[in-house]
Amino acid sequence: MNIDFDKMQGLVPAIVQDGSNGEILMLGFMNREACDRTLNTGYVTFFSRTRNQLWTKGETSGNRLKLIAAATDCDRDTLLLQVEVEGAGVVCHEGTRSCFTQPLSRADEKKAGEKQVGQKNESGNPQRVQS
Amino acid sequence: MNIDFDKMQGLVPAIVQDGSNGEILMLGFMNREACDRTLNTGYVTFFSRTRNQLWTKGETSGNRLKLIAAATDCDRDTLLLQVEVEGAGVVCHEGTRSCFTQPLSRADEKKAGEKQVGQKNESGNPQRVQS
Numbered sequence: 356m357n358i359d360f361d362k363m364q365g366l367v368p369a370i371v372q373d374g375s376n377g378e379i380l381m382l383g384f385m386n387r388e389a390c391d392r393t394l395n396t397g398y399v400t401f402f403s404r405t406r407n408q409l410w411t412k413g414e415t416s417g418n419r420l421k422l423i424a425a426a427t428d429c430d431r432d433t434l435l436l437q438v439e440v441e442g443a444g445v446v447c448h449e450g451t452r453s454c455f456t457q458p459l460s461r462a463d464e465k466k467a468g469e470k471q472v473g474q475k476n477e478s479g480n481p482q483r484v485q486s
Numbered sequence: 487m488n489i490d491f492d493k494m495q496g497l498v499p500a501i502v503q504d505g506s507n508g509e510i511l512m513l514g515f516m517n518r519e520a521c522d523r524t525l526n527t528g529y530v531t532f533f534s535r536t537r538n539q540l541w542t543k544g545e546t547s548g549n550r551l552k553l554i555a556a557a558t559d560c561d562r563d564t565l566l567l568q569v570e571v572e573g574a575g576v577v578c579h580e581g582t583r584s585c586f587t588q589p590l591s592r593a594d595e596k597k598a599g600e601k602q603v604g605q606k607n608e609s610g611n612p613q614r615v616q617s
Contacts, residue, residue, distance in 0.1 A: 454561070
C-alpha cells in the first residue's frame with residue numbers, strides 16, 4: 356500500500372476511532388516506521404512530534420490501542436484506524452476516554468486563536484453548535 | 487476558545503465525521519481564518535495546502551458540509567467536526583461518501599511507503615485487519 360508521507364515532512368495524520376461505537380478517540384501522527392510497526396504488531400504506534408521519537412500508545416499505562424481495521428483515504432495522506440482500547444479503556448492523558456472533550460460553539464467565532472479557558476464535558480462527544 | 491495553530495505552521499487537522507452515524511468522511515486542514523469562517527457560517531471551510539487558499543467544501547458540487555457540532559482535543563491542536571452532508575451526500579471527489587476507501591492490511595507492513603495500486607471498497611469503512 357502506497358502512503359504519501361511527503362506532504363507533511365515524512366508524517367501522516369492518523370485518526371483513532373473506537374471500533375465498537377464509532378467514537379473518535381484521538382489523532383496522532385505516524386512516520387513510515389510507526390505505520391509499519393502498527394501494522395506489524397497490531398498495536399498503534401505513533402511518532403511523537405514533541406519528543407521526536409516513536410511512541411507506542413499505552414505502553415506504560417496499559418491502555419494500548421489494539422488495531423481492528425485500518426484504511427487510508429483517496430489521497431493516501433491520512434490514516435483511519437479502528438481500535439479496541441485495552442486496559443482501563445482511557446485514551447486521553449487527562450483521564451477521559453476520548454481526547455475530544457472541549458466543545459467549540461459559534462460563540463467561539465473570530466476567537467479561534469485567542470487565549471480563553473476551554474469548556475469541557477466528560478462525554479468525549481462534541482456539543483451541538485449554538486447559533 | 488484557544489486553538490493551537492503553532493504546531494503545524496498555522497494549520498490544524500480537522501476530522502469530519504457524519505453526525506448521524508459516526509462514519510469518518512474525510513480529514514482536512516484549517517488555518518485560523520478557515521476555522522473562524524466555519525464557525526461563523528455553519529459550513530465547513532478548509533485551507534487547501536496544495537492550492538494555498540481557503541476552500542469551502544462542496545461550494546461547486548453542492549455537497550456542502552453543514553456543521554452540527556465541533557470540538558477540539560486536550561492539546562487544542564486538532565478539531566473534530568460532526569456534519570450533515572448536503573446535496574448528493576457524496577464527500578469524496580472519487581464519488582464515494584467517505585474518502586477512506588482503501589483498506590490497509592497486515593500484508594501491507596513494511597510496504598507502507600512503496601508504490602502499489604490500492605485496493606478499494608465502496609463502503610468507506612476500513613476492512614478488518616488480516617493477520
